[in-house]
Amino acid sequence: MKKMSTAQYSKWSVAIISTDLDLHYLRDAVESTLKELGFEVIAFEQPDYPVYPNVHSHEACLIALQNCDIVVLIIDKRFGGLYLGNGPESITMKEYRKAYELGKIIIPCISNKAAEEWRTLSHIVKQLVENGNISLGDVREKISPKYVDNWDVLDFIGEIHEADKNNFVVYFDSTGELQNRLKGRLKGLTRFICHKIVKAQMQYVESIKTTTFALSIGDVLKRGYFIEPPYELLSGTSLEETVSQICDLSDKDVKIMIVGEPGIGKSTLLLKSFLTYAEKCLKEKSNRIPFYLSLRGLGPTYHFNFKQFIRELCQQYLGKDIYPLFEASHIEPVFYIDGFDELAEQAQDIELRKVLRSKFFSSPFIVCSRTRFAEERLGSLGFSSQIQVLIRLLPWEKELSWEYVRKFCDLRGKPQLYGEIFNAYYGTEETKRIFENPLLLTMFLWIIEESGMKLPLDVRDQVSVYEKFIDLWIKRELALIGMNDSSISRKYAELIKKAWQLTAWEIYKRRFTGDSINRDILAEQLKFFNPEFEAILNIRGFWDFLDIRFYTGEIKGMFHEQFMEHLLAKEIISSCKEGNYPFPEFLKYEIRYEINKIVRALWKYEERDGIKKILQNLWSVYKQYLSNKDPSSIAIRNHAMYYIGRLPDPEAKDMLKVADMMESEIFVKLSIAFGLIKLEDYEKEEELFEKMEHDEVWDRANRGYHLVYYGDWILKDETPPYLDDGTKPWARTFKALLRHIQSQEKRHIALRRIELLTIRRFIEVRGYYNPPMVRNDLKIIENAINRMEDDPQGFLKKVKDEFDKLKNTFDKINSNIA
Missing domain, CATH: 3.40.50.300 (P-loop containing nucleotide triphosphate hydrolases)
Incomplete structure (x- = not known):
């Protein structure tokens, strides 16, 4: 992560307050010590001491205290000049009281001779007043301090000792002792x-x-x-x-x-x-x-x-x-x-x-x-x-969810609304996810509130919750700045949504590159992408959606990670459809599984023409980079094939078959093959299985492909093909394969035998390394296989045969370890 220069941040500052004529030598020594320790010093003898026109120098001393973090107060003999010439406080006492009022950290430094005289005379005076039937004033007239100038100095010391905070005093006899003890006191402020x-x-x-x-x-x-x-x-x-x-x-x-x-x-x-x-x-x-x-x-x-x-x-x-x-x-x-x-x-x-x-x-x-x-x-x-x-x-049970809904309705003064929500949404399968998840449920209730406490009947699933929430958030923020004209607000709303989508990509991309992005950089980039974005950059609601750090202005994410993932998925689809940035740049990167899952969920909201545009743009960029051998070009082709293989369009399968004939890079050919098999091309399944079973390069490339995709192998400087060397952990890969094997979707069933082979080869190659799977996982796999239908005919036997090989391998490895 790139760090901002420390030169942009101020030093910790210490103000020195004391009388001057008698203590200038101590002030100089303390100032020198503080600077050596790395502090900035605020002292009236400094040439850059802040002064203000038409402000008395004594008042300027009080103003200067606002700029410091720590105050070092030094007291010896003298009380000092009176504040503004007429007191009753001295300038130093007034500064101390102001620092106390401001809540500054105060380090009182009192000479031992002055402190001892205060302790001695205070005790004598107390005894005389209590036992001698004499007033405090009379005692003070009869007893005069010998070391300090007058009783005012001793009273000041007494005030410091009686303070409820900042009364941990540093005592000293010499300049060197003061310097050393002050260092220790400052160190103790951690x-x-x-x-x-x-x-x-x-x-x-x-x-x-x-x-x-x-x-x-x-x-x-x-x-x-x-x-x-x-x-x-x-x-x-x-x-x-x-x-x-x-x-x-x-x-x-x-x-x-x-x-x-x-x-x-x-x-x-x-x-x-x-x-x-x-x-x-x-x-x-x-x-x-x-x-x-x-x-x-x-x-x-x-x-x-x-x-x-x-x-x-x-x-x-x-x-x-x-x-x-x-x-x-x-x-x-x-x-x-x-x-x-x-x-x-x-x-x-x-x-x-x-x-x-x-x-x-x-x-x-x-x-x-x-x-x-x-x-x-x-x-x-x-x-x-x-x-x-x-x-x-745990997911919220129905009782907890509906208790929360009831509480919302009661607090909003609409208890009858609970029944309306209950009748419209209770027990419906498509809204089940909303009422199990606190994030989605609170979003859903906010949507109701922003809709004038009316039911948003067009909100039925996770995607529609996000879409409606974002729309209403923008509408609210625009209304706050008086932008209620429907045509203008619609234009601004679309600009804000698009800018958020691009921002989601810029944040996510930097998680790969390690670069930082702050508010100013983002603003310039957005204006570069579209000059019309300048109109929305002064809207507070646009920035409130982002996670921006104090002082640095660095942007770390959005106010919830799920929103960033949703907006990023939207931008992936939008840029694929329009052929604009960040397409095809995003194809260079391994987009996280959860985000690709959202992408696939959003496809069902696209019109057929939109899907066709996405398909054609992915196909065009694949052909554009086909002859290039650099890692970025291979990544672009690989991910283009990944998305084509999952688009809900009959043309996708034909494109994969053509690409399979043109492609020479094994890493991309694997992606093409997996796409075809998920589309139930069992001839390709047989062909790929044979290659993995009998060709070492294909076997290693297959394992490497899975390690990279599921995040067990984080690429640094490696270039494709990514061949597994048998040393990398594969826990994430195994968990993903186990999830697929438990699925009864046809696209996962078609890959079942290959995924069983993949698990077996991971175990065999790693030999005595403990695999991430345990014996109970074998039972889970066996149960999933037993639920399969034999379609196409004969495929179930092939799967069972491969499972038997996996089981034998697992037993052999574990017996050797034992």
Whole structure:
């Protein structure tokens, strides 16, 4: 990830306040020490000390305090000049009180002689007043300080000691002693600096948008919309009843992973847990510090260095470089880590192992991951042994979903609406997914609210929920700026949607390249793509949809990852249809399985003419790059064939057959063959099976193809064909193949024998390496085969024969290991 220059961030600044005439030598020494330590110094003798026209110099001293982080107060003999010439406070006392009022960190430094005189005379005066029947004023007339100039100095020292905060005093006898003790005191501020970060992170987290009626996470929690999610404890033990109680790390050294399907509420639970503990940490001034880290957009090369992480937090939330004397040993970090699966998606095992050995995962933590990723990847890395509590969030049962709907209707003053929603949607198969998923359900209810509390009967499935939500979000934002004219608002709405789609691609692409993108860069790129986009870049609602970091302006994603995936899938289809950017560039990259799944779901909403355009453009770009041998051209051809093989059009099969005759690159030929077989070309199935069974290159290329596609092999500098060398882990590949084998769809059945062969060869080639499959997986596979029909005739026997070979191989390998 590209980092922004530290020159853009200010240093931590320290203001020196004291009398001048008697302490200039101390001020010079302290100033020199502070600069050596890396602080910026604010002192009136500095040439760049801020002054203001028509402002008294004493008042300017108070204004200057607003720009500092820390105040060093030095007291010795003198009280100093009176503020504005008439007091009653001295200039130094007025500065101290102003710093106290501003909540600055104050380090009082008092000479031992002055402090001792204060202690001695204070005790004497107290005894005389209490036992000698004499007034305080009379005592002070009779007893005069010997070291300090007057009682005002001692009263000032007393005020500091009696303060309810910032009264941890540094005492000194000499200049050198003051310098050394001040260094130690500044070093001891690590905890307080971290509290400033926590407070800023809380403000950021509370502002994060959710789909709960488009409220921020802070509003969701404050207004009581959060509902404890149903969960299953997969490992570990807990006496707590709710998942929020389990995730309370305020007094537990425990490592927790939360898994679940997309949109199930993992991030909301994580953020709630962070905010709960952060509030407690600040209240108790604890040295056990919670830190929130979103890994979205960071990429697998993120450093995971704790001190560098603190530097980034200072930059992002405080606009400063790292505190110069930050000392990690002074705090106990607790981490709340979101988006781990999205970072690790592009990581090789060696990179992930390095991440899992970092301080982030040796300290107490809560980390979120999609279930599929956790099952496919983390187990093979030994990470599961680090997890003490593994929680799986469950889909909402009907009772919980409808309780939430009732609560929504009651809070909106429309209790009768509950019955209307119930009658229209309860028990319908096509809307089942909406009512099981908190993300989709809250989006659906927000749609009802934005529709004037009327039922959106055109919203029946996941795709239509996203489409309607986005349309209404844009309509609301345009209305907020007075844009109600239907023709103008329609034009702006289309511009915003298109810009969001392109933005989704620009964000996603940078997860491959490792480059960063900020608000200014994105704005320039959008205007380059279409000058008309300039009209929407001043609309706040456009930017509110994005995840933009404080100070840096860096864009990490959209307010929910699912929206980015949906908009990206829309842009893939749109650019394929129109033949415009990012087509064909996106074909160079391995688009994630979940996004391709959305692409396939969106195709059914396309008119026949649209599908034809997509098909023709993919075919044209395939032929355009056919003679090129570079990796990018091969990737473009491969992915073009992938999409053609899955388009719902009869011409697709003919194109695949023609491409099969023209193509020479084995990696692309595999993609073509899989596409044809999924279209139930059993002659191609027989041909490909024979090649994989008897040709080593085809066998290795097939395994490499699967490793690359399912993310077990993260490509760096390798070029096709990607031949498996038998050393790479294949857990994600196996889980994907197992899912296919359990499916009874014809396209998956047609590939069944080849996929069984693929699993067998992975096991055979890896020899004594433990395969990711276990004996129960054999039973799952056997049950799936037993449910198959013998269509075409004789194919079922071929599948069973291959299963027998797989079973024998599995038994042999495991007996050798034993």
